[in-house]
Amino acid sequence: xxxxxxxxxxxxxxxxxxxxxxxxxxxxxxxxxxxxxxxxxxxxxxxxxxxxxxxxxxxxxxxxxxxxxxxxxxxxxxxxxxxxxxxxxxxxxxxxxxxxxxxxxxxxxxxxxxxxxxxxxxxxxxxxxxxxxxxxxxxxxxxxxxxxxxxxxxxxxxxxxxxxxxxxxxxxxxxxxxxxxxxxxxxxxxxxxxxxxxxxxxxxxxxxxxxxxxxxxxxxxxxxxxxxxxxxxxxxxxxxxxxxxxxxxxxxxxxxxxxxxxxxxxxxxxxxxxxxxxxxxxxxxxxxxxxxxxxxxxxxxxxxxxxxxxxxxxxxxxxxxxxxxxxxxxxxxxxxxxxxxxxxxxxxxxxxxxxxx
Amino acid sequence: xxxxxxxxxxxxxxxxxxxxxxxxxxxxxxxxxxxxxxxxxxxxxxxxxxxxxxxxxxxxxxxxxxxxxxxxxxxxxxxxxxxxxxxxxxxxxxxxxxxxxxxxxxxxxxxxxxxxxxxxxxxxxxxxxxxxxxxxxxxxxxxxxxxxxxxxxxxxxxxxxxxxxxxxxxxxxxxxxxxxxxxxxxxxxxxxxxxxxxxxxxxxxxxxxxxxxxxxxxxxxxxxxxxxxxxxxxxxxxxxxxxxxxxxxxxxxxxxxxxxxxxxxxxxxxxxxxxxxxxxxxxxxxxxxxxxxxx
Numbered sequence: 001x002x003x004x005x006x007x008x009x010x011x012x013x014x015x016x017x018x019x020x021x022x023x024x025x026x027x028x029x030x031x032x033x034x035x036x037x038x039x040x041x042x043x044x045x046x047x048x049x050x051x052x053x054x055x056x057x058x059x060x061x062x063x064x065x066x067x068x069x070x071x072x073x074x075x076x077x078x079x080x081x082x083x084x085x086x087x088x089x090x091x092x093x094x095x096x097x098x099x100x101x102x103x104x105x106x107x108x109x110x111x112x113x114x115x116x117x118x119x120x121x122x123x124x125x126x127x128x129x130x131x132x133x134x135x136x137x138x139x140x141x142x143x144x145x146x147x148x149x150x151x152x153x154x155x156x157x158x159x160x161x162x163x164x165x166x167x168x169x170x171x172x173x174x175x176x177x178x179x180x181x182x183x184x185x186x187x188x189x190x191x192x193x194x195x196x197x198x199x200x201x202x203x204x205x206x207x208x209x210x211x212x213x214x215x216x217x218x219x220x221x222x223x224x225x226x227x228x229x230x231x232x233x234x235x236x237x238x239x240x241x242x243x244x245x246x247x248x249x250x251x252x253x254x255x256x257x258x259x260x261x262x263x264x265x266x267x268x269x270x271x272x273x274x275x276x277x278x279x280x281x282x283x284x285x286x287x288x289x290x291x292x293x294x295x296x297x298x299x300x301x302x303x304x305x306x307x308x309x310x311x312x313x314x315x316x317x318x319x320x321x322x323x324x325x326x327x328x329x330x331x332x333x334x335x336x337x338x339x340x341x342x343x344x345x346x347x348x349x350x351x352x353x354x355x356x357x
Numbered sequence: 358x359x360x361x362x363x364x365x366x367x368x369x370x371x372x373x374x375x376x377x378x379x380x381x382x383x384x385x386x387x388x389x390x391x392x393x394x395x396x397x398x399x400x401x402x403x404x405x406x407x408x409x410x411x412x413x414x415x416x417x418x419x420x421x422x423x424x425x426x427x428x429x430x431x432x433x434x435x436x437x438x439x440x441x442x443x444x445x446x447x448x449x450x451x452x453x454x455x456x457x458x459x460x461x462x463x464x465x466x467x468x469x470x471x472x473x474x475x476x477x478x479x480x481x482x483x484x485x486x487x488x489x490x491x492x493x494x495x496x497x498x499x500x501x502x503x504x505x506x507x508x509x510x511x512x513x514x515x516x517x518x519x520x521x522x523x524x525x526x527x528x529x530x531x532x533x534x535x536x537x538x539x540x541x542x543x544x545x546x547x548x549x550x551x552x553x554x555x556x557x558x559x560x561x562x563x564x565x566x567x568x569x570x571x572x573x574x575x576x577x578x579x580x581x582x583x584x585x586x587x588x589x590x591x592x593x594x595x596x597x598x599x600x601x602x603x604x605x606x607x608x609x610x611x612x613x614x615x616x617x618x619x620x621x622x623x624x625x626x627x628x629x630x631x632x633x634x635x636x637x638x639x640x641x642x643x644x645x646x647x648x649x650x651x652x
Contacts, residue, residue: 121633121637124640125636128451131451131452132394136584136633137629139580140626140633143622143625146622147619262463269452315467318466319464319466321463321467322462322468323464326460330441330446333446333449
């Protein structure tokens with residue numbers, strides 16, 4: 001219906017490998033892009049900077065993890081640690097007087113280097129053992145952060161981020177900070193959209209499906225694992241740096257603790273492995289869910305006249321968060337992205353879908 | 358550095374290590390039968406301790422009634438988790454299984470704390486806190502009790518795996534398909550191993566709850582338990598015992614020397630280092646089976 005394929009003819013390979021073969025997809029993307037650009041004029045700055053801005057940055061981070069987990073199939077339980085490397089090195093670089101453009105780059109590259117260490121674990125192990133190694137590395141990184149005052153910033157264990165600036169202009173307004181996050185998220189999205197169409201992306205998928213089989217086909221699986229880890233760590237590092245400089249405004253070790261790693265992985269799973277739209281939806285669901293559940297429960301308790309203790313209310317969002325992961329894996333293991341794809345596939349041929357059966 | 362002190366560190370380390378083994382046995386039981394790395398074991402341990410407390414403190418039952426009741430309940434909780442959540446994921450990529458157990462972990466922890474609250478409580482096993490003097494060494498009584506429970510469980514499982522039911526479980530861990538074809542109910546066997554692991558979780562929860570109080574920190578044992586299980590080989594119970602002793606000694610003696618250099622808190626670092634090195638050098642652990650992968 002919306003995705004009418006009639007009249008869409010591809011006469012050359014170039015047109016067949018277009019980013020959006022279906023015009024409706026392209027129109028939707030353009031629409032949301034415009035919506036994103038206009039957001040500061042549509043949404044109050046409270047919502048803009050406390051919901052939309054972190055959502056966009058987390059989406060960029062989730063896309064990075066999706067690159068290594070969804071595309072290359074390598075489990076990564078230490079993603080927050082890699083983000084921490086980027087955040088801390090960028091903030092330290094900026095404090096040192098380096099302009100933010102380069103500080104972000106330094107953060108990303110530092111993350112890439114440390115993140116590639118994770119890839120050397122991937123050389124020897126995979127699956128469960130890789131997950132455990134990356135988890136252990138996350139704990140090592142937590143330990144380093146909390147035990148080295150020079151990195152974490154003295155007695156309070158928090159590091160103030162200098163004012164964000166691009167091209168010599170200080171960015172302090174709400175809309176300005178939002179556009180920084182928006183720009184980064186769009187950049188990462190464009191990269192990930194195009195990754196599918198490149199040899200690199202296809203090689204990563206081959207490695208994911210079976211690395212031995214990929215090796216037999218002449219795909220150097222270790223090289224591509226390394227590339228996947230390095231690229232995803234770069235995205236993680238810059239996202240971490242932008243998160244600290246435009247949202248938290250100070251860096252603290254607990255912002256990048258092990259539960260954050262699990263949270264990002266949960267966003268990937270809930271959104272759908274290897275799905276770009278899913279990354280947006282998964283991040284939104286996981287970020288919004290605790291507040292919504294809390295509201296619902298206090299509302300429900302008020303209606304029923306129950307007196308829920310503060311402690312109970314504090315732990316219910318956690319329980320709901322766990323339940324969300326479990327339910328998604330039980331009902332639709334490929335996540336929200338797959339749910340959308342199902343609807344799209346159905347509408348694609350509607351009302352002629354009976355021909356398919 | 359006198360020898361008595363070193364010996365005391367070693368023995369206490371070994372005893373603590375056996376308590377880690379207790380935790381790791383639960384992980385091994387599930388991994389052995391179904392190749393599922395159960396990251397929810399920490400939450401199960403915590404839940405086990407809270408259920409015991411619910412019977413003994415909230416309902417006023419004596420401990421010797423409360424613990425068996427908790428064992429029965431947790432046995433069915435374990436079976437239920439397997440039946441509802443894990444069974445339909447069989448054959449899925451390991452990331453989904455890992456994430457599932459992690460989701461169960463978060464869910465169980467949240468639910469437990471929402472029901473019973475997070476303030477730390479003690480189990481009151483009645484074991485005296487007076488240290489035990491062996492020669493010149495000071496040993497903690499509760500650690501000795503816990504270590505004996507770990508060894509007793511090891512012996513019990515050793516015998517169990519030689520019984521008819523145990524042999525079935527071993528067959529399942531060897532080969533799903535072959536077990537099916539000779540008429541062994543694989544589903545029931547895997548469910549049983551979850552039930553047994555949950556019973557182990559009750560034992561772990563009670564002992565560790567006595568040592569450090571029943572609260573959320575019980576689920577943080579997961580990293581140490583995982584390290585022990587991986588070091589021993591994920592499918593070997595004797596491995597869990599030996600690796601527990603090794604990790605305990607390394608941790609207690611190593612952190613004594615390292616803490617002076619790095620300024621405290623090196624225990625977790627040692628655990629993480631052992632985990633990374635094990636996986637890098639010998640992923641199948643000390644006693645685990647080395648699986649050959651086919652393309």
